[in-house]
Amino acid sequence: VPCPYPKYDIAFVPGLSALGVSIPGLMLANESLLARMSDPDDDFVANLVTHEVAHLWFGGQVSMRWWDDLWLDEAMATYLSDTADVDASTDPWTVYGYLEKPRAYAADEMPGRQPVSSPVASAADALFRLPPLTYSKGAAVIRQLGALIGPDALHRGLSEYLRRFGGGGASLDDLVACWSQCADRDLTGWAGPRRVTRSSGRWRRVSRRAPMTTDSSIGCVRGWPGSCGPG
Ligand SMILES: [Zn+2]
Numbered sequence: 001v002p003c004p005y006p007k008y009d010i011a012f013v014p015g016l017s018a019l020g021v022s023i024p025g026l027m028l029a030n031e032s033l034l035a036r037m038s039d040p041d042d043d044f045v046a047n048l049v050t051h052e053v054a055h056l057w058f059g060g061q062v063s064m065r066w067w068d069d070l071w072l073d074e075a076m077a078t079y080l081s082d083t084a085d086v087d088a089s090t091d092p093w094t095v096y097g098y099l100e101k102p103r104a105y106a107a108d109e110m111p112g113r114q115p116v117s118s119p120v121a122s123a124a125d126a127l128f129r130l131p132p133l134t135y136s137k138g139a140a141v142i143r144q145l146g147a148l149i150g151p152d153a154l155h156r157g158l159s160e161y162l163r164r165f166g167g168g169g170a171s172l173d174d175l176v177a178c179w180s181q182c183a184d185r186d187l188t189g190w191a192g193p194r195r196v197t198r199s200s201g202r203w204r205r206v207s208r209r210a211p212m213t214t215d216s217s218i219g220c221v222r223g224w225p226g227s228c229g230p231g
Contacts, residue, residue, distance in 0.1 A: 001057060008026070011028055047081055054076065054084075055073065058077055058080070062167075068120045107130040157179035157182040157183065161179075
């Protein structure tokens with residue numbers, strides 16, 4: 001899917017409140033990152049830039065219809081940046097495994113743990129969600145789906161999603177429909193709400209009371225706060 005914008009600039013901004021911010025055709029980057037760019041062994045800025053570039057499509061060309069799908073933009077940018085960096089740097093999924101994934105596990109042990117997708121009343125509610133759940137756990141869920149349906153079907157589903165909803169908004173249901181079409185299997189059960197048990201041994205949509213575990217070939221993404229408990 002071609003880049004939806006005619007050009008892309010990066011501006012380093014002193015005192016920017018975030019490390020990076022994407023708007024169509026422009027990335028604002030924190031000026032403090034310049035120091036890290038001089039270290040050839042430091043891949044952090046490269047990974048950040050690919051994350052923000054991914055937002056040209058996920059967040060720019062197609063954006064979430066409502067804030068409960070914030071993870072779609074952020075988890076997708078995280079997943080795609082690590083995938084894109086595989087050939088360009090030290091294995092980003094290894095870094096993810098020992099750096100980011102533990103943060104997601106830690107967040108899932110906290111009282112505010114949430115499924116990666118659950119209803120929110122406002123943007124503030126979505127942004128208040130623990131970032132490791134939105135970014136790291138969300139990326140893990142997408143990677144897990146890739147293991148389930150294969151990377152080709154995963155990526156063809158993303159292309160179909162961008163083609164079908166480009167220039168507008170979309171929801172998790174829309175994306176799951178594209179993945180289902182390209183995987184030739186119904187994935188609504190993967191994404192739909194369901195109860196989970198502490199002992200089921202699957203890493204998937206996780207509720208307030210059911211912590212993530214590590215061994216799974218199928219995940220479940222969406223839920224509502226407090227809806228999933230032992231049982
Ligand atoms: Zn982002």
